[in-house]
Amino acid sequence: MDGLPRDIPAPTAVNPLRRLTLEQLRRRTSMKWRTYPEDVLPLWVAEMDVPLAEPxxxxxxxxxxxxxxxxxxxxxxxxxxxxxxxxxxxxxxxxxxxxxxxxxxxxxxxxxxxxxxxxxxxxxxxxxxxxxxxxxxxxxxxxxxxxxxxxxxxxxxxxxxxxxxxxxxxxxxxxxxxxxxxxxxxxxxxxxxxxxxxxxxxxxxxxxxxxxxxxxxxxxxxxxxxxxxxxxxxxxxxxxxxxxxxxxxxxxxxxxxxxxxxxxxxxxxxxxxxxxxxxxxxxxxxxxxxxGGAWLDALLTGLDDNRRLLAELLTESLPAVRHEPAQATYLAWLDCRALDLGDDPAAVFLERGRVALNSGVPFGTGGAGFVRLNLATSPELITEAVRRMAVALD
The missing domain is CATH 3.40.640.10 (Type I PLP-dependent aspartate aminotransferase-like (Major domain))
Structure with missing residues (x-):
């Protein structure tokens, strides 16, 4: 799946996922950044850590x-x-x-x-x-x-x-x-x-x-x-x-x-x-x-990079987590059942690792034991999130 060309123009804009610092993001007042205390890294609800496209x-x-x-x-x-x-x-x-x-x-x-x-x-x-x-x-x-x-x-x-x-x-x-x-x-x-x-x-x-x-x-x-x-x-x-x-x-x-x-x-x-x-x-x-096409193209390239990064990080740090890279969206659906964390591993990652993910349970039948992770952020925050998830298992 990775590496195949898309029939759209090459991006001409800077990757918007690399534009904002954690300090800037924490100044936001929307749900993603205000639901949890500041020591929690939020990679849950479908908001992206990007500036608005200039157009x-x-x-x-x-x-x-x-x-x-x-x-x-x-x-x-x-x-x-x-x-x-x-x-x-x-x-x-x-x-x-x-x-x-x-x-x-x-x-x-x-x-x-x-x-x-x-x-x-x-x-x-x-x-x-x-x-x-x-x-x-x-x-x-x-x-x-x-x-x-x-x-x-x-x-x-x-x-x-x-x-x-x-x-x-x-x-x-x-x-x-x-x-x-x-x-x-x-x-x-x-x-x-x-x-x-x-x-x-x-x-x-x-x-x-x-x-x-x-x-x-x-x-x-x-x-x-x-x-x-x-x-x-x-x-x-x-x-x-x-x-x-x-x-x-x-x-x-x-x-x-x-x-x-x-x-x-x-x-x-x-x-x-x-x-x-x-x-x-x-x-x-x-x-x-x-x-906003050029901005979107740059975003898609950044998301593609993040998709590959997450796969590498999981292989290195959480090999028991099964993961089929998404073909679309900026969401990753992670099968954590082999970790023996119960139906709601997101609760464990939040309590022990201070990283907020979506619990799979509200997604209905087939969701127990899964978490959803939001990839629409910087590579650095994805890396830190996986590190925290691994720490939560220690």
Whole structure:
């Protein structure tokens, strides 16, 4: 997987993961840096230790200087996303008239599930998976049904078909929440895999909602395929955003995209949902997608370096930890079961090593004994984190 070329330009910007010192990072007031005491090294929640890309910072500064801080309007975000998808993925399938801005990806998922399912209906997920899938789905009066991944960390289609058949027997409007690329494993679903998803969904009458927030963070050796680009996915709905790739979680905005056969569903989206995104967020995300390509390329190269570094450090210091390098995201899913630290090794690493990682337990079936580590930081902090993890075992 490592070392294979990507069909994107060579980076022209400095690696943003090497720009900020630990002292600078500790001045931040966001969740990553304020949840734990200062003696804890935080490599957990999905925030990156990077400065803003200059095109994004410039767009935000210009908006503030102009007082352009009202309500969001227009289709600039969707147009920028369409251009990005065409350039990066060779996909011209984002039709602006079949798109809508939503507050963020998770709230967008909630709104899409409201359109295609009803109270009490099942929503299938591939566990272990992003914990908010369980939280948000449960809070909206739907029930999560797991179709666990295979031992290789990829979709098990035998399990998925059995699950689709089971939920279809007792529900009129079942849905499938697809995580693509997958969080936490970092698997990038192939075109063949996504086509099989679409075929099964059509056979069993299951509506697909795809969370594709990590799509721009596909690393060397893998190719992201938009779900709506595969045959049979015409009734699908997708949520996309620049927030993960450009570290814009605090500037809320995302885009919902409908396949041709789901256009009428998206047209039923309540108008007030479009009032939820931040106008400044929309401006920032649009600038990222239009003008942040060089910065993103430099980031991807830095993440690729960090991916290799982590593999080397684990081999040297924690050889019992099993690790399949991610194809996308900036997250590493570490199998710590051989360490005999119980279901929640993250608690041990925090208490004894003073390094904060995500516990695998909230990711559902298949998560016990795992931790998720955030690679979007400097090589020095990754090295220190693994050192602390090893110390925690002494």
């Amino acid at each position: 994004v910072a410039r767009a935000v500064r210009d908006a503030v200087a102009l007082g352009d801080t009202g309500y969001p309007a227009g289709t600039a975000y969707a147009e920028a996303l369409a251009g990005f998808a065409s350039e990066r993925w060779g996909w011209d399938g984002i039709a602006v008239e079949r798109s809508a801005i939503v507050p963020d990806v998770m709230l967008g998922i909630v709104e899409m599930l409201k359109l295609v399912s009803g109270p009490g209906d099942p929503v299938v997920v591939n566990s272990p998976v992003y914990p908010p899938f369980y939280q948000f789905v449960g809070h909206m009066d739907r029930r999560v049904v797991e179709a666990p991944l295979g031992g290789d960390g990829r979709i098990d289609f035998g399990v998925l078909e059995e699950t689709f058949g089971r939920v279809r027997k007792d529900a009129a409007r079942p849905a499938y929440l697809l995580c693509s690329p997958h969080n936490p494993t970092g698997a990038v679903h192939s075109a063949a895999e996504l086509a099989e998803v679409a075929a099964l969904a059509r056979t069993y009458g299951v509506r697909v909602v795809a969370d594709e927030i990590h799509a721009p963070l596909t690393l060397a050796g893998a190719t992201f395929v938009p779900y709506l680009s595969v045959p049979g996915a015409e009734s699908g709905l997708s949520l996309m955003s620049a927030s993960k790739a450009w570290n814009l979680a605090g500037l809320k905005a995302a885009v919902a995209v409908a396949g041709p056969d789901a256009a009428d569903d998206l047209a039923r989206l309540p108008e007030e949902v479009g009032h939820g995104p931040s106008h400044v967020g929309v401006i920032a995300h649009t600038a990222a997608l239009r003008d």
